[in-house]
Amino acid sequence: MTERQQLLGILGLIYLTECIRWVRRGGVVFNSAPEARIWRKSPLLNNSQGDAYIGWALPTFGEFHVARGFPFSPHTDGLLTFTAASFHQDGRPSQPAFLKPWNDLSQVTAQGEKLVVSGQAVWVCDTPNEAGRLAAEIRAGAALEPNRRTEWSHRLLEAQFDVPAIRERLADSRRRLRRLRQVGAAAWSLMFLAMPVAVWRWGWTPPLWIGIPLLFACSLWISREVLRLHREWFPQAGDDRFRLVLLTALSPVTAVRAAELLDRPRFEEFHPAALALASLPREAAEPLCAALWRDLKHPRLPLPALPADQLLIESKWRDQVLKTFGHAASKEGFDTVRWDAPPAxxxxxxxxxxxxxxxxxxxxxxxxxxxxxxxxxDIPA
Ligand SMILES: [Zn+2]
Structure with missing residues (x-):
């Protein structure tokens, strides 16, 4: 293997590591390239904490969304840090299950991907942006008068299943990230096609003198766009913004996939069934919705050893989730009775x-x- 081939191979390997996406267990993945697919479990690599996926490596890279919804069961007394929903085929993510009173929850903060209450981590999100959003949401609930918290939790649930709002956000993302994707694809072509061909044809010096400044010009333009959009979409996640802007400015292999990195946390707050209803054709959305519907009705066993009153809080919240899910599905023309029917x-x-x-x-x-x-x-005769 020549020196040039070795260098291209190393660059390719570095780029492939940039395509790996780690998803904490329970996040449902909606990947659009090379074809639209939904994953509840990675076919490649997973452990009890999460799953590793590889985003499509070729331009224009496609979309990689993760939906998870609200991971807790709210109640007027506090927030139960558990729901029985099990989106992952192998079970729920490890999660400390207890009832946190609202007085404590006014102190909830995001530390990286973690949600922390009084020094104790109560949940790990997929991204720091989602942790910041969730912490702000819970603090807003804690600041309310007790008699307004039922309305707060109702609004929270409606928002998770707001299919028209998800469609609008998807369209907004596609429109506003179009230029970023195009520049990313151009930088990718320069790095992996134009420059290697030019090095092979004319040797190292001329292509590097032209190619490297061009590549960093693309990176700088991308990082400026990342700064602008991140500030607008995730105003509370300053640390994550600093990291992403710096990375995209200094590393062209990260910059080419900036659109995907910016877009992913925008959909984590929605219930996976609602994202399926909003983004997939009917025949692709229905099997996932039916499986998640039945999982809510008949949650995977065993449940954690919680006191009976806390298990009741969870099951009442799950009933409300089912009701809201049912409304959203029937508005989209689905008949949930079919999902409950015994199989042939x-x-x-x-x-x-x-x-x-x-x-x-x-x-x-x-x-x-x-x-x-x-x-x-029994299967009916
Ligand atoms: Zn079963």
């Missing part, structure tokens, strides 16, 4: 099914092991 028998000897994952078994089966022991139901 796939083998003649199957007599029972799991109401959560719809796996089937013979009439001897009693519980679904994949869902932690949910009792099987």
């Amino acid at each position: 028998r796939t083998e003649s000897n199957h007599g029972r099914y799991c109401p959560r994952c719809h796996a089937q078994s013979t009439s001897q089966g009693t519980v679904c092991q994949d869902c932690g022991g949910i009792a099987l139901l």
